[in-house]
Amino acid sequence: MAKKPLNIGMVGYGFMGRTHSNAFSQVGHFFNVPFRPVLKATCARNADRAKAFAEQWGYESIETDWRKLVERKDIDVIDIASPNDTHFEIAIAAAKAGKMVMCEKPLGRSATESRQMVEAVEKAKVPNMVWYNYRRVPAVTLAKQLIDEGKLGKIFHYRAKFLQDWTISKDLPQGGQGLWRLDASVAGSGVTGDLLAHCIDTAMWLNGGITKVSGMTETFIKERHHNITGKTEPVRIDDASLFLARFANGSLASFEATRYARGHKALYTFEINGENASIFWDLHDLHRLQYFDHRDEGRTRGWRSVHITDGDHPYMDKWWVPGLQIGYEHTFIHQVADFLGAVGGGKPAAPTFREALATDLVTDAVLKSAKTGQWESAN
Amino acid sequence: MAKKPLNIGMVGYGFMGRTHSNAFSQVGHFFNVPFRPVLKATCARNADRAKAFAEQWGYESIETDWRKLVERKDIDVIDIASPNDTHFEIAIAAAKAGKMVMCEKPLGRSATESRQMVEAVEKAKVPNMVWYNYRRVPAVTLAKQLIDEGKLGKIFHYRAKFLQDWTISKDLPQGGQGLWRLDASVAGSGVTGDLLAHCIDTAMWLNGGITKVSGMTETFIKERHHNITGKTEPVRIDDASLFLARFANGSLASFEATRYARGHKALYTFEINGENASIFWDLHDLHRLQYFDHRDEGRTRGWRSVHITDGDHPYMDKWWVPGLQIGYEHTFIHQVADFLGAVGGGKPAAPTFREALATDLVTDAVLKSAKTGQWESAN
Amino acid sequence: MAKKPLNIGMVGYGFMGRTHSNAFSQVGHFFNVPFRPVLKATCARNADRAKAFAEQWGYESIETDWRKLVERKDIDVIDIASPNDTHFEIAIAAAKAGKMVMCEKPLGRSATESRQMVEAVEKAKVPNMVWYNYRRVPAVTLAKQLIDEGKLGKIFHYRAKFLQDWTISKDLPQGGQGLWRLDASVAGSGVTGDLLAHCIDTAMWLNGGITKVSGMTETFIKERHHNITGKTEPVRIDDASLFLARFANGSLASFEATRYARGHKALYTFEINGENASIFWDLHDLHRLQYFDHRDEGRTRGWRSVHITDGDHPYMDKWWVPGLQIGYEHTFIHQVADFLGAVGGGKPAAPTFREALATDLVTDAVLKSAKTGQWESAN
Amino acid sequence: MAKKPLNIGMVGYGFMGRTHSNAFSQVGHFFNVPFRPVLKATCARNADRAKAFAEQWGYESIETDWRKLVERKDIDVIDIASPNDTHFEIAIAAAKAGKMVMCEKPLGRSATESRQMVEAVEKAKVPNMVWYNYRRVPAVTLAKQLIDEGKLGKIFHYRAKFLQDWTISKDLPQGGQGLWRLDASVAGSGVTGDLLAHCIDTAMWLNGGITKVSGMTETFIKERHHNITGKTEPVRIDDASLFLARFANGSLASFEATRYARGHKALYTFEINGENASIFWDLHDLHRLQYFDHRDEGRTRGWRSVHITDGDHPYMDKWWVPGLQIGYEHTFIHQVADFLGAVGGGKPAAPTFREALATDLVTDAVLKSAKTGQWESAN
Secondary structure: OOOEEEEEEEEOOOHHHHHHHHHHHHHHHHOOOOEEEEEEEEEOOOHHHHHHHHHHHOOOEEEOOHHHHHHOOOOOEEEEOOOHHHHHHHHHHHHHOOOEEEEOOOOOOOHHHHHHHHHHHHHHOOOEEEOOHHHHOHHHHHHHHHHHOOOOOOEEEEEEEEEOOOOOOOOOOEOOOOOHHHOHHHHOOOHHHHHHHHHHHHHHHHHOOEEEEEEEEEOOOOEEEEOOOOOEEEOOOOOEEEEEEEEOOOOEEEEEEEOOOOOOOOEEEEEEEEOOEEEEEEHHHOOEEEEEEOOOOHHHOOEEEEEOOOOOOOOHHHOOOOOOOOOOOHHHHHHHHHHHHHHHHOOOOOOOHHHHHHHHHHHHHHHHHHHHOOOEEOO | OOOEEEEEEEEOOOHHHHHHHHHHHHHHHHOOOOEEEEEEEEEOOOHHHHHHHHHHHOOOEEEOOHHHHHHOOOOOEEEEOOOHHHHHHHHHHHHHOOOEEEEOOOOOOOHHHHHHHHHHHHHHOOOEEEOOHHHHOHHHHHHHHHHHOOOOOOEEEEEEEEEOOOOOOOOOOEOOOOOHHHOHHHHOOOHHHHHHHHHHHHHHHHHOOEEEEEEEEEOOOOEEEEOOOOOEEEOOOOOEEEEEEEEOOOOEEEEEEEOOOOOOOOEEEEEEEEOOEEEEEEHHHOOEEEEEEOOOOHHHOOEEEEEOOOOOOOOHHHOOOOOOOOOOOHHHHHHHHHHHHHHHOOOOOOOOHHHHHHHHHHHHHHHHHHHHOOOEEOO | OOOEEEEEEEEOOOHHHHHHHHHHHHHHHHOOOOEEEEEEEEEOOOHHHHHHHHHHHOOOEEEOOHHHHHHOOOOOEEEEOOOHHHHHHHHHHHHHOOOEEEEOOOOOOOHHHHHHHHHHHHHHOOOEEEOOHHHHOHHHHHHHHHHHOOOOOOEEEEEEEEEOOOOOOOOOOEOOOOOHHHOHHHHOOOHHHHHHHHHHHHHHHHHOOEEEEEEEEEOOOOEEEEOOOOOEEEOOOOOEEEEEEEEOOOOEEEEEEEOOOOOOOOEEEEEEEEOOEEEEEEHHHOOEEEEEEOOOOHHHOOEEEEEOOOOOOOOHHHOOOOOOOOOOOHHHHHHHHHHHHHHHHOOOOOOOHHHHHHHHHHHHHHHHHHHHOOOEEOO | OOOEEEEEEEEOOOHHHHHHHHHHHHHHHHOOOOEEEEEEEEEOOOHHHHHHHHHHHOOOEEEOOHHHHHHOOOOOEEEEOOOHHHHHHHHHHHHHOOOEEEEOOOOOOOHHHHHHHHHHHHHHOOOEEEOOHHHHOHHHHHHHHHHHOOOOOOEEEEEEEEEOOOOOOOOOOEOOOOOHHHOHHHHOOOHHHHHHHHHHHHHHHHHOOEEEEEEEEEOOOOEEEEOOOOOEEEOOOOOEEEEEEEEOOOOEEEEEEEOOOOOOOOEEEEEEEEOOEEEEEEHHHOOEEEEEEOOOOHHHOOEEEEEOOOOOOOOHHHOOOOOOOOOOOHHHHHHHHHHHHHHHOOOOOOOOHHHHHHHHHHHHHHHHHHHHOOOEEOO
């Protein structure tokens, strides 16, 4: 069963370049997918870095200009894992060149950018997907299944937060290698686009559309040294962002993201309260789902800590044996597996650019509301 | 050391009547306080119920009209444990009669009522206290100490919620014995006054004043049978209430209370994130404090689950031996101990009526904001 | 409903004197029992201490010689809360005097003593009970119900431990006020009688008799200053005691107790694994029961953290409202309630002296096995 | 930096064949190691299975007779991932052929086999290692570091268990594909060699040698259908195995393994109590280490839940960013990284065959003690 090769052209070699490369390398070892991803080329402006990355991951060739990568005939998929300010141009060019496009989240730096990117891929009719990887945590996928089966009943509440603490120090610079997330011109926004976007994508996937929001943001450290300009400059991203929301199904929600929550590194959590059952999940123990079912007998009713490592849990029949957990990187492998399956089956690979645009509409509304002090429409 | 008796006149015989009576009965067994509370009289409109309650708790006499209780010369303290709509009149009359006044929370049904109650006790110069008992959970008192000592450093975030699930059924009536919390005319508001008031009292005690809020409320079940009128009537309380807030110290906050969070009975939680340390507490495991100290060595840094049962924890030297936990009722015993100590020492017993008014100003602002869709000032 | 008084004569004023006195004081406030315990007299060799204790708890009189207490006509119940070396004589004298006898655990310092105590109460036909209070933790009582209903199916494994850390310091003396537990002549044994006895009582209540054991003990600190003799003396108690066991039902067990487990104050835990379900409980969070039911649907199967605060949990309809926890002292109140109910109904009040003897047979076998290096019969 | 290739010859294609193959594939993506493992050949008696496995993992060739694999000049390392009854012959032949040998645990089916295997590799002076992978869980490695640095002080207690529930059903056959662990002739023993061996390896690594043991075993299901013979046959493995032990450093220990602990899939836990600090770890949340340090200030002292995802945790600087967890398979990758580093540096790669023999001496002593009812020497 020699599988059809699918040639990957990767842009970016940082944190996300690694998670994607790993996913392409690993998917065939564990999943029976219709394509065999081939690490054809990686692209970085700095040739030495591109070479080192290519050697480490086994890319066959390098490029130092993404335009050349996009033009190459031997590339089937352009995967964009570079900083946010590059997504727009590359995605549109790739779509025009007829390539499949995979793009790190958030899609654009704003819904304005994202809308054009959606138009480009839809016009070109190329498979497209945004790397909202947390949908593919098995516990989160199970949550989706339980909700879709109606186990929770009518939903009353949704609450999510994404807490980090890595920017508390005043001495941390903005900008430059690995720190572009603090530079608004590159990142677009701060935690709203970086962290809340994840929360919102999951939330709308699980609980449907968000109609309106009331937000509040803060930048705790007003100025930081900028690594590239070499000067102390105003910080223009949001360090913390909270919002209340209404879902179209009537449920109430609160969302929060911050990089100033001491003690939390990547504590993405969500909880959903339905008439009959509730669900809680937490990225720091991503292999567990907390589930409460009110239909259990009263005396022994309690939150169940479900260890998501059994063969009947999503994706888990592909891994080890019950009791043995997987980790963060596996979510990307699952996403590639789903992408390849979707492409092979001629179906859209979720989340599409269009779905990711819906998330950007919410993040834009949050940022707007934080300025106007008003509730803002989110769709 | 024969202690001076302090004669208690209790109004109410429900849930709170029991917690207060227990506190008065128990305080002398464990705390060295300057007074000996004497259960002099209990008061209820229904004489049989008053008698049964008096017999169970050892009250020496009963009254069926609170006005008579207030007039009795042999009563030192009027303790108001009856539904919210009775607080206003009784407290003011008791103050005028020169009695010390202890009042269940919330103080009034609105800040308008509360303000007059404050004026009454301050004019009469009588000791006064509101039963925000959660301040006296040893773990919460320890949190206060740690914050006051500066262990957390600058505070960035405060988040609190109080989740219950007891009103999800459509068949639950409003009004009548034990259900007056669903009747807005008696309760004043729904979860805002019942649950958020607790969260706000603790929050302002720990983190200072709240300046502005943006709120959202919902009444999921619009009509319920009313036990007293015998008719189906509109539900006018809030079933759920969420708000974002700013504290005077610049920190950002989110608060939420609901009676529609399946799986939670009385899950009052708060978390505070400071520059150097963070704290989390949870009423469902009230004898634990979660504490994270960033100054711990990196490799072994983690959230500490502090089992608050040692002699060096607040109040705990009075109870058993390390490892053995206390429960909910003890918070009231601690509050009586503190009240008696304060009265003996000629000091105000916190939280005073004035402090409780500050909480009502916030809850009023939340309810107003939920109607106006605007941020509202909370002080 | 004026209840019949039951006059209590209490021996001892230490930790257990307090828990028992509290139980007698509180039971009538919460439980509908056929008797009203009256704190008639307390007894201690030191008259000042007896007086102070009587004043604090409301005992009507004091004695300084337990023999006089036993002889008093106005005493119905002798409650023995004094150190282990006093149990034997007092219990036998009380039985002979026709008193009901309640005795702190362990019953005697050895099964030899205990056997004679059993004979005395059975000959005198007086109600008798030993304060193995942990049976009356609501979560533990629920465990008993679930097992008796067959929810676990065939039992394969039982494991229990009781971990403390309060004697690690070499500077802690043995003997004298509060430290008699380190003096073998008073205590009988170390952790075997003090801690393992609790584990064994619960275990045999839940899982039936133990047939044989293989034990190991250790005394880490070989000599300590003795407060009474004023000299450094050999320590003759066991600091740690572990044993493997077989139950009559074929299940395998391991037990452990120590006072050298840094980080644990009173971590009594047990776990039972049955064919269909498993149970875990932990004294540090005594208001929770962990329950796993294999019959739950596979995908959402997990350990349930049951918050034992609902009205359908054992004893809990007598306390507060769902979500609000009780603590350690309540187990004694439950035991008094059960004792009074049993006496009122003419039934034995478990655990009887005879049941407690069975526990002592196991602890004796453990100590013997630790010496012989052989498996020893435990019944 | 073109790395020197190291040609792997893999025997086995089951669960362990997958974990090892994954480790060889992944190590170069994350670790800077002196060799580049090349998946040269895989070996299985069934050619179709060998081919399928080779295709899935990228092995260049296959063999159907391990003797041929051992003879191949182009193979540097023989990795034995086949059932226990094959380890002995293959390892000795590989050593004689001068190959490096990596062997799944347990080394032999008994210490008798293992001793000869040790002699073979030591005589041949070939690098050798046994896959006790749990040493390379970052949390476990951190535990080792903390102990070696003296953070715990004198050790009093060690307790470990490994609980599973996969063989409770009477209908599960013994023998055949994936079920050889129930067939004593293949496996050697049951949970003693399969699960306790892991616990013992970790324990002796962390806490030094074990001197004597007292064991107890049970086979709950006495007969099972055998897949290969097609008959119902006696079950000769141990389903459960418990033992008490003494370490050379004087600490006391209890160990337990079973496949009849309902609710646990692979719950390997250990706890170590030292004079100053204690450690707890649990395979079901392998990315956390529980740490209690008595030197913390009393009021805020508590068990720390250390989320082992930071760059200063062992191995974790090679993976993602703080907060993002790794899983089970990574322990094998770490072990390969350490093996390659050791070989490159001319040092032994722990655990060596000799270290694994020490574990087998303990498991043999446990099985012997379970038969004799005596304490047995374990070294």
